[in-house]
C-alpha cells in the first residue's frame with residue numbers, strides 16, 4: 001500500500017524525522033521526509049554533523065532545522081541518537097516523530113517512547129491527516145488503524161509505503177541551489193547511559209543491487225531453487241531488484257541470512273515480489289504479503305503461495321525465469 005502525500009502544509013505543528021545517515025538520502029529517507037511535510041514544519045535528526053550534499057538534499061524537502069550531535073557520532077550504539085532525538089523533539093515541539101522500519105530505528109523508537117511518554121506504532125504503511133496510522137498485522141492477514149492517545153506519536157514506517165514526487169525522488173544539484181539550506185542546530189550530549197560500544201566498522205561488499213528492505217522489486221528464491229540462484233539474479237538485475245530468500249534456502253546455506261524474508265527475516269513491501277520455488281508458508285507470507293504485486297513461480301499448482309499471488313505461473317523456475325529474462329531484454333531492445 002502506498003500513501004500519496006503532498007509536501008505543503010498549513011499546520012503549525014512540527015514533525016521530526018530521525019535519519020540513520022548524515023551522508024546522502026536513500027529512498028526510504030525521502031519517504032519519511034515527504035510524510036513529515038504533510039504534518040508540519042520538518043525537523044531532522046542526523047547521527048553526525050551533516051555534509052553539504054545532505055543539506056542540499058534536505059533543502060529540496062523544505063526541511064526547517066537539522067539537529068546534529070556536537071561531537072560527531074561517537075562510539076556508542078543507540079543511546080546518543082535517542083538523547084539527540086529527545087532533545088530535538090522537546091526543542092521543536094514536534095508531535096510526530098518518524099523513523100525508518102529498520103531494527104535499529106525500532107530500538108531508537110522504543111526508547112524514545114519511554115523518554116517522551118509517547119505512543120509508538122511500528123510498521124506503519126499510511127498516516128492520515130488526523131494522525132491515524134495504518135499497519136498490517138498477523139502475517140499481513142489484517143490491516144489495523146490506530147491512533148496514539150499520547151500528545152506525541154512515534155511511528156516507524158515501512159519502506160515503499162509513501163509516494164515520493166518525481167522532483168524529490170532524486171534531488172538534483174540545480175534544484176538544491178535554488179532552495180534555502182536548513183538551519184543546523186548542534187546539541188552537546190552527555191552520554192551517561194551505559195551502552196554497547198562500537199569497536200569497529202566494515203563495509204559490506206557492494207552487490208550493485210538495491211538494499212532488500214527498500215527495493216521496489218524483490219526476486220526471492222526458496223528450496224525449489226535447489227541452491228542455484230543464478231536465474232533469479234539475472235531476473236533481479238533486469239528488473240533492478242534485490243534478491244530475497246525463504247528460510248529453507250538460508251538454512252540450507254545457499255544464501256546469507258541477510259536475504260531472508262519472513263517472520264524471522266526481513267519484512268519487505270516492494271511494488272513487485274517475484275516468489276520462485278517458495279511454497280508460501282505463513283511465516284514467509286508474514287514478510288512479503290503487503291507487496292504491491294506478487295508473482296509466484298512454482299511447479300506445484302497446489303502450493304499455498306498461489307492463494308496470495310496476483311499472477312501465478314505453474315512451472316519449473318529453471319525454465320520460466322530465463323524465458324522471462326529473455327522477453328524483458330527483448331522488450332527493452
Ligand SMILES: Cc1cc2nc3c(=O)[nH]c(=O)nc-3n(C[C@H](O)[C@H](O)[C@H](O)COP(=O)(O)OP(=O)(O)OC[C@H]3O[C@@H](n4cnc5c(N)ncnc54)[C@H](O)[C@@H]3O)c2cc1C
Nearest residue numbers: 222223224246247248262263264265277278279284299317
Ligand atoms: C518460528 C518459525 C519462523 C519461521 N520464519 C520464517 C521466515 O522468516 N521466512 C521463511 O521463509 N520461512 C520461515 N519459517 C519456515 C517456514 O515455515 C517454511 O518452512 C519455509 O518458508 C519453507 O521454505 P520454502 O518455501 O523455500 O521450502 P518448501 O516449503 O520446501 O517449498 C519449496 C517449494 O518449491 C517448489 N519447487 C520445487 N522445485 C521447483 C522448481 N524447479 N521450480 C518451481 N518450484 C519448485 C515446491 O513445489 C515447493 O512449493 C519459519 C518457521 C518457524 C517455525
